[in-house]
Amino acid sequence: MTQFFEDICIGDVLDIGVHTFSPEEIIRYAEKFDPQPYHLSEEAAQQTHFGRLCASGWHTASIYMRLLVLKNQEIERAARQRGAPIALIGPSPGLEELKWRLPVFAGDTISYKRCVSGKTESRSRPDWGIVHGENHGTNQNGETVFSFKSNVFVQRSPR
Amino acid sequence: MTQFFEDICIGDVLDIGVHTFSPEEIIRYAEKFDPQPYHLSEEAAQQTHFGRLCASGWHTASIYMRLLVLKNQEIERAARQRGAPIALIGPSPGLEELKWRLPVFAGDTISYKRCVSGKTESRSRPDWGIVHGENHGTNQNGETVFSFKSNVFVQRSPR
Numbered sequence: 021m022t023q024f025f026e027d028i029c030i031g032d033v034l035d036i037g038v039h040t041f042s043p044e045e046i047i048r049y050a051e052k053f054d055p056q057p058y059h060l061s062e063e064a065a066q067q068t069h070f071g072r073l074c075a076s077g078w079h080t081a082s083i084y085m086r087l088l089v090l091k092n093q094e095i096e097r098a099a100r101q102r103g104a105p106i107a108l109i110g111p112s113p114g115l116e117e118l119k120w121r122l123p124v125f126a127g128d129t130i131s132y133k134r135c136v137s138g139k140t141e142s143r144s145r146p147d148w149g150i151v152h153g154e155n156h157g158t159n160q161n162g163e164t165v166f167s168f169k170s171n172v173f174v175q176r177s178p179r
Numbered sequence: 180m181t182q183f184f185e186d187i188c189i190g191d192v193l194d195i196g197v198h199t200f201s202p203e204e205i206i207r208y209a210e211k212f213d214p215q216p217y218h219l220s221e222e223a224a225q226q227t228h229f230g231r232l233c234a235s236g237w238h239t240a241s242i243y244m245r246l247l248v249l250k251n252q253e254i255e256r257a258a259r260q261r262g263a264p265i266a267l268i269g270p271s272p273g274l275e276e277l278k279w280r281l282p283v284f285a286g287d288t289i290s291y292k293r294c295v296s297g298k299t300e301s302r303s304r305p306d307w308g309i310v311h312g313e314n315h316g317t318n319q320n321g322e323t324v325f326s327f328k329s330n331v332f333v334q335r336s337p338r
């Protein structure tokens with residue numbers, strides 16, 4: 021996001037990026053952060069209700085973050101190149117309704133998107149507004165596997 | 180958690196574990212999942228509003244998961260050794276109010292706890308209940324740095 025609060029519209033969609041989860045990276049993440057059988061090996065996963073190797077929910081979230089940071093850096097670079105002003109982004113008051121709706125299996129390709137669902141002017145910080153977003157990860161079959169609602173402070177236009 | 184729904188009490192506290200965030204692991208996580216300057220090097224962080232190297236919020240969450248899995252495995256092993264029955268844990272309907280309240284700086288030691296805040300009998304799944312929890316990460320100064328509300332399906336006692 022490089023836009024000021026006033027320039028962001030409800031309904032705006034950001035294509036954050038696409039990621040295919042390889043078995044190797046699923047296992048590597050799980051060994052460090054979520055060592056449960058269905059994240060650690062195909063053989064062990066077959067003995068569980070998942071039936072197949074699948075990614076930790078926090079891995080799915082971590083990849084969302086990776087793609088969002090890279091996308092924002094790309095948008096900022098492009099804005100700088102054309103001499104456009106870049107709005108400051110403030111802290112997030114937190115996330116809501118973080119859900120892992122379906123497993124992300126090894127080999128699945130997840131597309132992440134954010135849709136602006138609302139805007140609130142900040143009373144306590146008149147130079148800032150809060151942008152509300154609906155975030156989704158969707159697999160190659162069009163099924164939503166991951167979703168949450170985000171809130172972030174965005175600078176208001178100095179104009 | 181190895182206890183059945185009926186045996187879990189509101190107010191029960193689980194000490195999930197303690198973790199000290201080294202600069203090396205903060206940088207390693209950030210390179211993979213959150214490549215922003217304040218997570219990538221002490222020097223770059225000094226140029227930002229954080230002032231010092233600090234962990235990605237998703238890294239703080241990932242370590243919560245690591246410690247929770249290890250703690251649950253330890254509790255299950257102990258229950259098995261004494262021949263106690265182990266309740267099944269079902270899927271989570273999702274998390275609420277995920278907040279990163281203060282930065283986790285390099286060298287900080289975070290203690291993670293979960294407190295049972297409520298219980299709901301499932302109408303649609305009579306063999307299961309939902310246990311609601313308040314989860315906190317607290318630094319060495321007693322400040323809450325990370326929190327969220329969890330919900331998880333827990334098997335009801337077959338007795």
